[in-house]
Amino acid sequence: MKIAVTSAGPGLDDQVETRFGRCLYFLIIDTNTMQLEAIENPNTVLGGGAGIQSAQLMSEKGVTTVLTGNCGPNAFSVFGQAGIQVIVGVSGMVRTAVEEFKSGSLSSASGPNVASHYGINAPPQTPAANELSATDTGSQGFAGAAFGMGGGRGMGRGMGRGMGMGRGMGMAAPMDMPRGGYETDVTEDTETQTPEQELAALKQQARMLEQQKQQLDQKINQLGGGHKAIAVVQKDKCNACGICADVCPNNAITIQKYAVVNPEVCTGCALCVSGCPSGAIIIARQNIES
Numbered sequence: 001m002k003i004a005v006t007s008a009g010p011g012l013d014d015q016v017e018t019r020f021g022r023c024l025y026f027l028i029i030d031t032n033t034m035q036l037e038a039i040e041n042p043n044t045v046l047g048g049g050a051g052i053q054s055a056q057l058m059s060e061k062g063v064t065t066v067l068t069g070n071c072g073p074n075a076f077s078v079f080g081q082a083g084i085q086v087i088v089g090v091s092g093m094v095r096t097a098v099e100e101f102k103s104g105s106l107s108s109a110s111g112p113n114v115a116s117h118y119g120i121n122a123p124p125q126t127p128a129a130n131e132l133s134a135t136d137t138g139s140q141g142f143a144g145a146a147f148g149m150g151g152g153r154g155m156g157r158g159m160g161r162g163m164g165m166g167r168g169m170g171m172a173a174p175m176d177m178p179r180g181g182y183e184t185d186v187t188e189d190t191e192t193q194t195p196e197q198e199l200a201a202l203k204q205q206a207r208m209l210e211q212q213k214q215q216l217d218q219k220i221n222q223l224g225g226g227h228k229a230i231a232v233v234q235k236d237k238c239n240a241c242g243i244c245a246d247v248c249p250n251n252a253i254t255i256q257k258y259a260v261v262n263p264e265v266c267t268g269c270a271l272c273v274s275g276c277p278s279g280a281i282i283i284a285r286q287n288i289e290s
Helices: 050-060 073-082 094-102 195-223 243-247 271-275
Strands: 002-007 025-030 036-040 065-067 085-087 145-148 162-165 169-172 227-233 253-255 259-261 281-287
Touching: 002 094, 025 050, 050 073, 050 281, 065 094, 073 085, 227 259, 243 253, 243 271, 271 281
Parallel strands: 002 065, 065 085
Antiparallel strands: 002 025, 025 036, 145 169, 162 169, 227 281, 253 259
16 A cells, blocks of 8 residues: 655655645555655745645555645545545654554544645744755745745845845845846835835835746746646636636636636646635646657
């Protein structure tokens, strides 16, 4: 039997992660042989839809049961459609959790145990032996990726050069991006700015971050072998209500006889999935034409 455990690290001796959609690792384990496949979660930094896309990933991996600390309603719905059992409230060492599962002492959940978007605000659970190290004052690397939390006012530094939001939350540029890119003329001490100036500065930072996100998406698609996660409409379920088009932040959906998704514009954020009243939209990985 193949199961998945949310984990704070890539090994059986790491701790079970309490968050599902934003855990650091998924450990795919064959309970008969204890063979292990550690998957670094690609959805940890998504603004929304992390649970849905992580659940889709588990379905693609062919797991029958997921062991985790908490699971929200969106991911739980995907698991239900895929026939995957979910066990929540799991904690401690991954190896111990697997043994408890094999002994039959763990029971499947009948529903989600946390609200939507719980994982956005919940802190990651990391084992003491694998604590993340900071490379700049007030900065902390995130699982070895190029994202950081800036400790200064306005302009923060992660492992690369980061841009502050408010008082220093920064998204660092990947190593192969221009080292001098995304610097702004935003005044560092926002306390001396008027509300209008601060709003203009935040809008400028948002534009910069959007450009950075687009470059990150392109890089991810290249490394992912030309695949991209996008929204897919199940025509037989769609009633053309238009809610998905209204909630789409990228105007990637138009309404004809049914909802039509523009794959070149869609970012796979999954807001349309949670907004669809008829469950007609899923997130799936599709090939991208070069």
